[in-house]
Amino acid sequence: MPELPEVEVVRRGLANWVAGRTVADVQVLHPRAVRRQPAGPADFTARLTGTTLGAAQRRGKYLWVPLAGPGPEAGGFSLIGHLGMSGQLLVQDPSVPDETHLRVRLRFTDGGRELRFVDQRTFGGLAVEEAEDGDPEGTPVSIAHIARDPLDRRFDDEAFVRALRAKRTTVKRALLDQTLISGVGNIYADEALWRAKLHFERPTATLTHAQGALLLAHAREVMNAALAVGGTSFDSLYVNVNGESGYFSRDLDAYGREGEPCGRCATPIRRAAWMNRSSYFCPRCQRIPRPR
DNA sequence: GTTCGCACCTGAGCGC
């Protein structure tokens, strides 16, 4: 389940393996994988073929690669991607057999390793899109509304805490709101809340400034820790561009640990159904807020 | 304008 640290690992892999290479040929094997391309798969293929890939960028869980040449029309466009729930961008030797859920393949003019987009559940996808006018980072138009992430040097901590406290919602919902803070998914939301000793249903309006700042610090800390070991992996659905898994799942304190003792107080971690998914929390350290 | 709930999607695991 790729969240910010996992996507950053993939971004670094793309920067190392595909930057500066020219696309010789594009194969779309599943149209849903390019559903965000308004004019369809043929347009996606046409816009990408012959272009040279630039250095991969990231905002939250979105990745994009600026495109250059061959015609002037390629400038100002980027290949944008989201891994969704189960997406993988793999740099594979052409002799490696196709993966079962291979959706898009890019071959390069140098005849070397190809870039494959593999996605079991097809929640993710790729598209070629125009960048925002005058944006030096070449941010694609469709993700201009996505907030910066806590690992971004330009993330404004004070503005985040103010906006968090001004929300009329609950704290976990706010953490998953990508227009407020990007890159946080279900796993790291639960981990940050456990570290901050906050229940997931705590109303954001009742948080003190210090609690908001502490929550942000923990979110940043847990994502940095995950990034240091290559991300979180529970199964083969998350891997880096070379198909290798991360190790952070060994260090999770709450997520997926139902019934196991809390690392602080030994109370069994509880799982609660929440918005058609799960929230893991310590019922002692993370007290349920009293109804107001 | 903001918040909320649901559909989308596939495969693993489980009970019958």
Place this chain on the structure above:
DNA sequence: TGCGCTCAGGTGCGAA
């Protein structure tokens, strides 16, 4: 063995 159900969850969109 095979069928049906549940679960996993990020995003976008329509409803409230």
